[in-house]
Amino acid sequence: MQFQRSAVITAVGLSAVALTLAACGQGKGGAGGMGMGGPTEVGYIVAQTQTVGLTTELSGRTSAFLVSDVRPQVSGVIKSRLFQEGSYVRAGQSLYQIDPATYQASVNSAAAALAQAQATATAAKLKADRYKTLVETGAVSKQDNDDAQAAALQGAAGVAVQKAALDNARINLNYTKVAAPISGRIGKSSVTPGALVTASQANALATVQDLSKVYVDLTQTSAELLKLRQQFASGKLGRTNSAQVTLKLEDGSTYPTPGTLEFSDVTVDAGTGSVTLRAVFPNPNGVLLPGMYVRASLTQGVASGGILIPQTAVSRDPKGAATVTLVGAKGPEPRPITLGQTVGDKWLVTSGLNAGDKVIVEGLQKVRPGAPIKAVPAGAAPAAQAQR
Known part of the structure; x- marks a missing residue:
């Protein structure tokens, strides 16, 4: 019985193999298939x-549209800081107050000197007017009249000098209020109240950056630029009227607003062998920050055929x-x-x-x-x- 059972199993297995081979043969040779023949x-x-x-993708860095360092124009001690770090400031807004006491005293002194000069000039003018009439009648000598006229002119010149001195004193007094040179975002302050600052010092008190628009400086090799110009000259490529540039950010996302190509530099960097292209992008939401690494795509030519x-x-x-x-x-x-x-x-x-x-x-x-x-x-x- 055991031998008969084994024989039956073997026969069933052989039949299954035969059916599988037949099915495969039909699949390979059936009508409409991809058979060998x-x-x-x-x-x-x-x-x-x-x-x-023809779109070229170039790498570059962003930079602020306008950048201005805030520096004092007169020397003195900082009495107060009038802004919040990182805030938006407007051009002309006071940022620091330098102690104005000595500059106010200079204004008062210049005003007093002007008043004295004006009094002297008035007296000289009146005398010159009298001598001018008397010299015609011979009551005074011509020399005395000439001296009186010269004194009047000197008095008027003295008034002009003192007016200029007063104007200068007032300008220096106004400079004790350190104002924002441009509108934009202001960074951190490098000084605190009580610090001594000097006129035109090397270290900036703070930096203001206008980020309403942002520059993107791109680099292209001079070899690529020469090849492009040769293709233009040979007629293989036509020039495009589009100056739009699209931007891809560091995280791979695409900046939603296209920019405009401003100019191509005329000098090749001797160290890198590249030429700088500059594009401008609007930045109303402040997404683009100075120093960001980006990749820009711009159309530099058109292949008509x-x-x-x-x-x-x-x-x-x-x-x-x-x-x-x-x-x-x-x-x-x-x-x-x-x-x-x-x-x-x-x-x-x-x-x-x-x-x-x-x-x-x-x-x-x-x-x-x-x-x-x-x-x-x-x-x-x-x-x-x-x-x-």
């Missing part, structure tokens, strides 16, 4: 020329040269091409392809040289899509 189904796209904007193909359609030969496979009259046809830059998920083909060429983009890994293929428009080859 049938053509390989592939999907293709038709190469078309179009106007392509460019051909774009998916990156998946491009393969490399053993030497690293780019090739694509076309749908030829006798089957798959390899074609060497020259690539430019990437545009999104596509390559820009600069040479090797013509408008109307059918480029295989689906089922490419199953294509064999000399093997028959069945070419259909990309997206209409389910079997090829399943094997991508």
